[in-house]
Amino acid sequence: MIIETPSRLHLTLIDLNGIYGRIDGGVGITIEKPCLNLEAEPTDDGIEVLFSKSSNKTSDIIEDYTLKIQQSTLKIMNALEIEGGYKFTIDEAYPPHSGLGSGTQLSLAAAKLVSMMNNKNIKASDLAKIVGRGGTSGIGVESFENGGFIVDGGHESVEKSSFLPSSASNASPPPIIARYDFPRDWKIILVIPDVERGVSGAKEIDAFKNHCPIQLHEVEKLTHLLLMKLMPSVLESDLDSFGKSINIIQDIGFKKIENKLQNPCIGQIMKNLRDAGAAGAGMSSFGPTVYAVTDTNEQDIVSAANDAIENVGGEIIKTRARNKGAKLIE
Structure with a gap:
């Protein structure tokens, strides 16, 4: 089987x-x-x-x-x-x-x-x-x-x-x-740079212990964003609103902490993908995988991803929702 x-x-x-x-x-x-x-x-x-x-x-x-x-x-x-x-x-x-x-x-x-x-x-x-x-x-x-x-x-x-x-x-x-x-016509590009793998084990436990609880106003901002922008954007297939939500999330709450603990190239990769026309770009979990969401300019974003990992190496995967x-x- x-x-x-x-x-x-x-x-x-x-x-x-x-x-x-x-x-x-x-x-x-x-x-x-x-x-x-x-x-x-x-x-x-x-x-x-x-x-x-x-x-x-x-x-x-x-x-x-x-x-x-x-x-x-x-x-x-x-x-x-x-x-x-x-x-x-x-x-x-x-x-x-x-x-x-x-x-x-x-x-x-x-x-x-x-x-x-x-x-x-x-x-x-x-x-x-x-x-x-x-x-x-x-x-x-x-x-x-x-x-x-x-x-x-x-x-x-x-x-x-x-x-x-x-x-x-x-x-x-x-x-x-x-x-x-999730909209199947939205393309998702993954960039997995060849850097130290995401925080795990004892380091991950320490990250939670050292940075929690997150300040209440950050949690309130995030939940407001999720309920009134991100979730409706999926139901309405509104890529621009979805992408903007993803970009804002990177600087709120625990996701902000996760990003700060990464190799500096992670932030640069996200910037490159957005500059190339991605509606939104973020880091999945504790990384190092970065993702971008788009609908039309997939090849421009792939080219930008290749440029972003030129010095560190890595893998680029074109995928979509399942x-x-x-x-x-x-």
Whole structure:
């Protein structure tokens, strides 16, 4: 059995102040590329992880993917009281800690395959509880399940009382308060510069501890922008308003902190993309992936992206929104 998952852009966390009794909240977009393609078959014992084109995979991808598959498989097997083993083959992959949500997609993909091969069709939010994903943002879990443009409502303080990233949180995935189809004719250009990968692990935990709570007036400004400009722009296919919202978000709340912790080239890349005509440009999650949204001048933006990473190297991916979740191929 094979599963193909999307990736996602995480536009911003919403409320890292918590005065009203909830924290986190997130906004994101499911995208077609890059994607994850994972195949699984049962074996007598053990958990084996193979790469169909291992020569093209870096050591950090091999190590990270192997560990996450093994961990999530053991968790789902324990939860379902399953014995035996599984062999996994990864046909397509993308780098961990790049801001595209590979950890959640990979963990859910492995768990979904094991559950389906044992005649258990478990929804993504329940799988996420089992494998320990979605403790801060629900964007990756909903991207796996349904795709599209997503807003989640964060966590009540009784469930999650401190500001922590998903990797250090045991909270359940948050409720989805809005999910819309994202305009398919809007083009999305990803720029993944070859710089230090996004803040993760202990550094990510420290970022939350050192910079939270975010000042209330910043959270209020952000939520006003989301409710009265960004979300309506998706429903009305208003690219100019959407792009302006994305640009403003980069300088508000926790996203402002995330940007400050990056290599200076990240800010320059965003500027280059906007100067080339992108309606909006931002950084996904903790980066280093930068994204731009446009409708007509795709090649100009790609050229600007190439110029921006000339000195550091990197990858440019042309993609678009995906308004459906992961796909099983039996």
